Amino acid sequence: MTDTLNAPDRHAGRKSLNIPRGWRLPILLLILWQVSSEFSLIDRRFLPPLQDIVAAGWKELTEGDLLVHIAASLGRDIAGFVMGSIAGVAFGTLLGISKIADRFIGPTFHGLKQIAVLAWIPIISVWFGFAESAKIAFVTLAAFLPVALNTIEGMQSISPQIIEVGRSLCFTRRQIFLRARLPSALPSIMTGIHLALIYSWLATVGAEYFMAVGPGLGGLIISGREHFEMDVVMLGVLLLGLIGYSLNKIAETVEARLLRWRDG
Amino acid sequence: MPGSPDPSARPGYLSIRHLNKVFRVNDRRLQALLDINLDVEQGSFVTIVGASGCGKSTLLRIVAGLETGEGTVIHDGKPVEEPSLNRGLVFQEARLFPWLTVEQNVALGLENASADARTRERLVREHLELVSLTDFAKAYPRQLSGGMAQRVAIARGIVNRPGLLLLDEPFGALDAFTRAHLQDELQHIWEHEHLTALLVTHDVDEAVLLGNRVVVMSPRPGRIARVIDIPLAYPRDRRSPDLIYFRNQILDELDVIRGPRPVTGKARDIKVPA
Amino acid sequence: MTDIVSSPISTPSVPWLERVQRVVTAFAIPLAFPAVLVLLWHLASTYELMPEQILPYPAYVWDAAVDAIVGGDLLKQISFSAGRVTAGFIAGAVAGLVLGFAMGFWHWLDDHVRPLFTAISQVPTIGWIPLLMLFLGLGEALKIVIIAKAAFIPIVMNSSAALRSIPPGYLEVARIFRFNKLQRLRLVILPATVPPVFTGIRYGLTKAWTALVAVELLASSEGLGYQLNWARQMFWLDTMIFSMILIGLVGFVMDHILARIEVRLQRWKLTD
Numbered sequence A: 001m002t003d004t005l006n007a008p009d010r011h012a013g014r015k016s017l018n019i020p021r022g023w024r025l026p027i028l029l030l031i032l033w034q035v036s037s038e039f040s041l042i043d044r045r046f047l048p049p050l051q052d053i054v055a056a057g058w059k060e061l062t063e064g065d066l067l068v069h070i071a072a073s074l075g076r077d078i079a080g081f082v083m084g085s086i087a088g089v090a091f092g093t094l095l096g097i098s099k100i101a102d103r104f105i106g107p108t109f110h111g112l113k114q115i116a117v118l119a120w121i122p123i124i125s126v127w128f129g130f131a132e133s134a135k136i137a138f139v140t141l142a143a144f145l146p147v148a149l150n151t152i153e154g155m156q157s158i159s160p161q162i163i164e165v166g167r168s169l170c171f172t173r174r175q176i177f178l179r180a181r182l183p184s185a186l187p188s189i190m191t192g193i194h195l196a197l198i199y200s201w202l203a204t205v206g207a208e209y210f211m212a213v214g215p216g217l218g219g220l221i222i223s224g225r226e227h228f229e230m231d232v233v234m235l236g237v238l239l240l241g242l243i244g245y246s247l248n249k250i251a252e253t254v255e256a257r258l259l260r261w262r263d264g
Numbered sequence B: 001m002p003g004s005p006d007p008s009a010r011p012g013y014l015s016i017r018h019l020n021k022v023f024r025v026n027d028r029r030l031q032a033l034l035d036i037n038l039d040v041e042q043g044s045f046v047t048i049v050g051a052s053g054c055g056k057s058t059l060l061r062i063v064a065g066l067e068t069g070e071g072t073v074i075h076d077g078k079p080v081e082e083p084s085l086n087r088g089l090v091f092q093e094a095r096l097f098p099w100l101t102v103e104q105n106v107a108l109g110l111e112n113a114s115a116d117a118r119t120r121e122r123l124v125r126e127h128l129e130l131v132s133l134t135d136f137a138k139a140y141p142r143q144l145s146g147g148m149a150q151r152v153a154i155a156r157g158i159v160n161r162p163g164l165l166l167l168d169e170p171f172g173a174l175d176a177f178t179r180a181h182l183q184d185e186l187q188h189i190w191e192h193e194h195l196t197a198l199l200v201t202h203d204v205d206e207a208v209l210l211g212n213r214v215v216v217m218s219p220r221p222g223r224i225a226r227v228i229d230i231p232l233a234y235p236r237d238r239r240s241p242d243l244i245y246f247r248n249q250i251l252d253e254l255d256v257i258r259g260p261r262p263v264t265g266k267a268r269d270i271k272v273p274a
Numbered sequence C: 001m002t003d004i005v006s007s008p009i010s011t012p013s014v015p016w017l018e019r020v021q022r023v024v025t026a027f028a029i030p031l032a033f034p035a036v037l038v039l040l041w042h043l044a045s046t047y048e049l050m051p052e053q054i055l056p057y058p059a060y061v062w063d064a065a066v067d068a069i070v071g072g073d074l075l076k077q078i079s080f081s082a083g084r085v086t087a088g089f090i091a092g093a094v095a096g097l098v099l100g101f102a103m104g105f106w107h108w109l110d111d112h113v114r115p116l117f118t119a120i121s122q123v124p125t126i127g128w129i130p131l132l133m134l135f136l137g138l139g140e141a142l143k144i145v146i147i148a149k150a151a152f153i154p155i156v157m158n159s160s161a162a163l164r165s166i167p168p169g170y171l172e173v174a175r176i177f178r179f180n181k182l183q184r185l186r187l188v189i190l191p192a193t194v195p196p197v198f199t200g201i202r203y204g205l206t207k208a209w210t211a212l213v214a215v216e217l218l219a220s221s222e223g224l225g226y227q228l229n230w231a232r233q234m235f236w237l238d239t240m241i242f243s244m245i246l247i248g249l250v251g252f253v254m255d256h257i258l259a260r261i262e263v264r265l266q267r268w269k270l271t272d
Helices: A008-012 A020-040 A052-060 A066-097 A099-112 A117-128 A132-156 A160-168 A173-210 A215-226 A230-258 B057-064 B101-111 B117-130 B146-159 B177-193 B205-210 B241-258 C015-046 C058-071 C072-104 C107-122 C127-136 C140-164 C168-176 C181-218 C224-232 C237-265
Strands: B014-025 B027-041 B045-049 B072-075 B085-090 B164-168 B195-203 B212-220 B223-229
Touching: A020 A052, A020 A066, A020 C107, A052 A066, A052 A230, A052 C181, A066 A099, A066 A132, A066 A173, A066 A215, A066 A230, A099 A132, A099 C015, A099 C237, A117 A132, A117 A173, A117 C181, A117 C224, A117 C237, A132 A173, A132 B164, A173 A215, A173 A230, A173 C127, A173 C181, A215 A230, A215 C127, A230 C107, A230 C127, B014 B057, B027 B057, B045 B057, B045 B205, B045 C237, B057 B085, B057 B195, B057 C140, B072 C058, B101 B117, B117 B146, B117 B177, B146 B164, B146 B177, B164 C140, B177 B212, B195 B205, B205 B241, B212 B241, B223 B241, C058 C072, C058 C237, C072 C107, C072 C140, C072 C181, C072 C224, C072 C237, C107 C140, C107 C224, C127 C140, C127 C181, C140 C181, C168 C181, C181 C237, C224 C237
Parallel strands: B045 B195, B045 B212, B085 B164, B164 B195
Antiparallel strands: B014 B027, B014 B072, B212 B223
C-alpha cells in the first residue's frame, strides 16, 4: 500500500488515505450511516447501528432459527431448480428437434412466457394451497422457463453444416442427436440452467413472501418488516444477496469446466 | 471430346450417366446440371474445375449422396442414393465438431464402421500420423490453424478407408502457402493410400497439379465442356513447364466459355475533389 | 443402369393453395394447441372433474373480461399500473443514462462507483421491496422507487459500456477524413452507442414491468397486480386468469414496440 519508491514526498501526507478507489464510496457511506445512527441524527429504528445488525445476526444464529430458515429456503430452491431444469431440458429438446411440436406448442409457450413469473403466484397458491408444494411448484416454473427457452434455441441453432458432416458419415438420427445436436446445444442449455439457478433463488424468496408459512428466508424478512425489526430485515436482505451471489459463482465455475472446449 | 465416355459404355468404378439437376427458385427453373456423363477409374485422381456457379459442387454433393438429381450415378456397382461409408467427403470448411478433440473428430469417421476398439484406435493413430498431427491428438479444434484443421478433416474423411474420396474445394479457404503445402501432402496421401479421388476446385493450377484427368465445366447450365488427361508422373512439381502447358489449355477453354471480356466500370464518373 | 437417382422436383405451386397453406401455418396451427386446452378445460369443468374453485368455466373468464372492459374497471386498473410504470421507468432511465454515460466518460468515476453499483445490483428487486417498505411506507413513493431501481440497473450497465465499446478503428477512419467534433459525434459516436444503449432501455422497461407486478402484488390497493391479488383472496379464478393474461399482454406489447424500434435503429446489421 505504501509507495515509497516513487516521489515519497508528494505522497507522504496521503499515505493514510491510500484506499482503493472502489472502496472509498462504500466506506464513506458506512461511516455516515454509523455516525448518524450513533448520534441519533436519523431514527435508529430506520438505520440501526452496524453492530446491531451483527448482533441480530448472531442472535438469530444462536437463539433463533437462522440456519433452519436458510436450509428451508435452499431446500425449496434446489428441489424446484432440479425439477424445473429437467422438465425444461426435456420440453426444450422436444420443441427443438421436432418441427411439428414446435409449430403446435411453440406459440402457446412463447405466449405464456410473457407473463411476469410472479403473476403466477396467486393461481399457483390457489391450485396447490399454501403448503410446501405450492412454493416448490412456483420455483419449478421459474427454473423451467429459462431452461426450456435456451434449450429450444440451442437445439434449433445447430449449424446445418455440422448436420451434413453427420449425414456424410452415415449417422443415424440417434447418432446425429447424441453426437451433434446435443453437444452443440450444450452451451445454450448451460446458459439456461445458469439463469434458472438465479431465477429459482429469486422465486424461492418471492414465494416465501407471498406464502409466508413455515421457515424460510423470505418469511423471516417479511415478519421482520411486520414487527419493524430493521436489523432483521437488513440481515435477511444481505443474506439473500450473498446466497444469490454464491450460487451464481458456483454456476459460473461449473459452466466453465463443462465447456472447456469452447474457450481458454 | 477426348476422355468423355460413350454413354452406352460399360460403367467404370464411378460412373455418371445423363445426370440432370434442376433447382426451383421463386417459381423459376434453374438448370444446375445438364446431361453430365463421367467415369472415374479406380486409383485415378479426377479434378473438376470451373467458375463459381457452374454446378461443380452440386455434382460432387450428388455423388456423395447428400443431394439427389435425375439420372444415374453408380459407385462400385451400387446406385448412389444416400451417403455411404464407402465414400469419404472433405468440405471446404473443416467442419470439425468443436466439442471433440482432434482424435475424437477423426474417430467420428469410424463411428459406424465394423471395427473393434483396438482397430479403431490404431486406425486413428495411423491417420493422424499420415497428416502429421500426432502431437495434436488431444487438442481441440479451436487450437488449430486453418491448415491443421483441414488436415484433420482429411484424416476423418479417409480413416474408414473409403473406396472414393470426395473433396469439395478443400483448400479454398487457406492462404497460398498452406494451400501449396497441403496440395503436396494430398498427392502423397493419395499415392500412399491407393485412393481414388474426385476433387472440385476453382483453382486451375490446383486442378492441373493434382489431377490425372481434369474435367472443365461451364456454367448456366452446368455441363462438361472438356476433359483433359494429364499423363504426368506423381509427385508433381508445381514449377514444371509441362504443367504450364496443360494449364494454358484449360485457361483457353475457360476463356472460350467466358467469351470476350466486357468493359466494366466508368472511372470518369467518380469525381475526385481537388 | 435404369436406376433413377431421384424423384422429380417438389410439387408444382398453385397460388390459392399456397395462400391457404400460409394461413394454416400462420394461425390455425399455433391456435390448435390452445384450442385443445380450452376444450379440455371446458370439458373438465362441465363434468366437474375439478372443483370450480380450482378451475372455473372458460366462459366465466370470458364474462369477467367482458365485465371489466364494459364496466370501465379494467381501464382504471391499467391506467394506474401504466402511470406507475411510466413514472418509475422515466425516473430510472434518466438517472441510469446520466450515471451510465458519466461512468463511461470519466474513468475515475467508474472506479469509485462500480463496486457499489455491482453490490446493489446483486441484491434483486424482490429483496429491496421489504426494506424500502420500512423506509418509504406503502405509498406511491415505494412503487416508483422500486420500478425506477429495476430500470436503472440495466440502463447503467449498457450505457456505461457503450462509450467504451466504440471500435477504435472507426475513430481512426474519422481522423483520416479529418472529421470535426460534431461530425465525429454524428457519424461515429452516436451510431455506435445508440444501439447498445437502446438495448439497455428495452431491457430496463421489461424489468420495470416485472417490478411493477411484484410491488403491486405485495403492497397496493389498485393496479393490475392488486387486482390479481384481490382476486386470489376472493377466490375469483376467472378474474385471476384474466389479469394474468393482461399482464402478459401489456408486457408483450411494450416489449414488442421497443423491439421494433431497436430493429429500425440497427437496420444496417440486418441487410441480407
